[in-house]
Amino acid sequence: RALSVKQHRSMSQLKYKNTFIYTRFYSTSIAYLEKERAVAIKAVERASRVCQAVFKRLVTEETMTKKDKSPVTVADFSAQAVVNSILENDFPDDPVVGEEDSKDLQGEEGRVLREKVVDLVNTATEHPMSSDEILRAIDRGLYAGGSTGRHWTLDPIDGTKGFLRGEQFAVCLALIIDGRVRLGVLGCPNLPWDMSNPDGERGVLMVAVEGQGAFQRKLNSSSNEEVPISVSSVIDTKDAVFCESVEAGHSNHSDNANIAKILGISKPSVRMDSQCKYAAVARGNAEIYLRLPVSDTYVEKIWDHGAGNIVIHEAGGRVADIHGKSLDFSRGRTLSANQGVVAAGAQIFDTVIAAVQETLKYKSQI
Numbered sequence: 001r002a003l004s005v006k007q008h009r010s011m012s013q014l015k016y017k018n019t020f021i022y023t024r025f026y027s028t029s030i031a032y033l034e035k036e037r038a039v040a041i042k043a044v045e046r047a048s049r050v051c052q053a054v055f056k057r058l059v060t061e062e063t064m065t066k067k068d069k070s071p072v073t074v075a076d077f078s079a080q081a082v083v084n085s086i087l088e089n090d091f092p093d094d095p096v097v098g099e100e101d102s103k104d105l106q107g108e109e110g111r112v113l114r115e116k117v118v119d120l121v122n123t124a125t126e127h128p129m130s131s132d133e134i135l136r137a138i139d140r141g142l143y144a145g146g147s148t149g150r151h152w153t154l155d156p157i158d159g160t161k162g163f164l165r166g167e168q169f170a171v172c173l174a175l176i177i178d179g180r181v182r183l184g185v186l187g188c189p190n191l192p193w194d195m196s197n198p199d200g201e202r203g204v205l206m207v208a209v210e211g212q213g214a215f216q217r218k219l220n221s222s223s224n225e226e227v228p229i230s231v232s233s234v235i236d237t238k239d240a241v242f243c244e245s246v247e248a249g250h251s252n253h254s255d256n257a258n259i260a261k262i263l264g265i266s267k268p269s270v271r272m273d274s275q276c277k278y279a280a281v282a283r284g285n286a287e288i289y290l291r292l293p294v295s296d297t298y299v300e301k302i303w304d305h306g307a308g309n310i311v312i313h314e315a316g317g318r319v320a321d322i323h324g325k326s327l328d329f330s331r332g333r334t335l336s337a338n339q340g341v342v343a344a345g346a347q348i349f350d351t352v353i354a355a356v357q358e359t360l361k362y363k364s365q366i
């Protein structure tokens with residue numbers, strides 16, 4: 001699985017010159033998820049471009065409100081349609097667990113929004129799509145998920161609130177096989193390429209396949225160059241920086257601050273929307289991601305953590321819930337077996353979980 005690109009290429013030539021023996025060898029152990037990786041990158045790149053176009057043209061005009069009061073824009077629907085139609089084309093048998101559905105785009109009530117979505121999607125697809133085809137593509141995301149077989153999970157825009165503020169958001173796509181995340185792509189259009197130069201070039205895509213490491217590449221670039229990434233080498237938590245949600249309604253800022261105090265952290269937290277927090281930890285811009293639950297009833301969704309989870313693992317980090325338990329992607333559309341999320345480099349991970357436990361124990365006593 002960890003063969004170099006050169007080795008991959010030589011095996012694929014053998015595949016064409018010779019017969020099934022090589023084909024089988026190639027497909028099971030050499031090119032593990034090679035096609036899926038390329039297609040997922042293409043899909044996330046296209047969807048990211050759609051989101052950026054929407055931000056330029058539409059964000060300030062109009063947003064709509066979902067029942068749960070989260071803002072949903074024409075970009076969420078368009079990006080889901082774009083990714084799902086690319087996946088359908090290359091992997092017609094793969095179901096998708098996607099965040100959005102077409103309900104709000106249907107009938108006379110949905111007409112205005114639907115027309116905008118149709119317009120936008122057709123700027124990003126190779127072949128024009130009809131309105132019905134677009135609604136159907138969005139609803140390919142209704143799959144229930146589960147512990148067997150393969151399915152994708154998609155958050156067409158994670159961090160809608162960040163997107164609307166012109167700050168961080170991410171297009172997140174992951175492939176789950178038999179209940180485990182095997183491939184993840186994070187498109188982060190507003191993330192600076194170099195954090196030490198925040199006003200410089202923006203747009204990062206991170207990609208990870210199980211056993212192959214994590215990489216970043218420039219989004220919106222003709223270059224396919226990929227750079228390996230790894231988590232920070234900081235081993236003393238007092239030198240660490242932690243990141244958390246901007247929205248206090250998504251993660252408990254005061255619990256997060258207590259944990260930081262126990263860890264001896266003196267630097268202020270980095271507040272960032274979306275799975276860009278995983279990206280920041282994966283390339284060592286921050287050491288820890290804390291997502292302490294704000295309520296006992298909120299259940300995290302698989303599309304909010306799938307891609308980030310594998311990018312962190314492949315960059316040398318670990319991810320678990322507040323009890324130190326790995327995230328279980330086999331339960332369906334949600335992470336119903338888990339509560340909250342903690343991510344950090346492998347070397348400091350156990351120390352961070354211990355601080356989380358201490359904070360929670362103290363809270364339960366008062």
Ligand SMILES: Nc1ncnc2c1ncn2[C@@H]1O[C@H](COP(=O)(O)O)[C@@H](O)[C@H]1OP(=O)(O)O
Nearest residue numbers: 070159245246247249250251272273274298304
């Ligand atoms: N009470 C909650 N606890 C944790 N996450 C939440 C909560 N409510 C919404 N979210 C989700 O948090 C994610 C954004 O996280 P962040 O603030 O870290 O960027 C969104 O996907 C959002 O889902 P939704 O799209 O359903 O609103």
Ligand SMILES: [Mg+2]
Nearest residue numbers: 070099157160
């Ligand atoms: Mg949402």
Ligand SMILES: [Mg+2]
Nearest residue numbers: 155158159304
């Ligand atoms: Mg989300």
Ligand SMILES: [Mg+2]
Nearest residue numbers: 099155157158
């Ligand atoms: Mg979303």
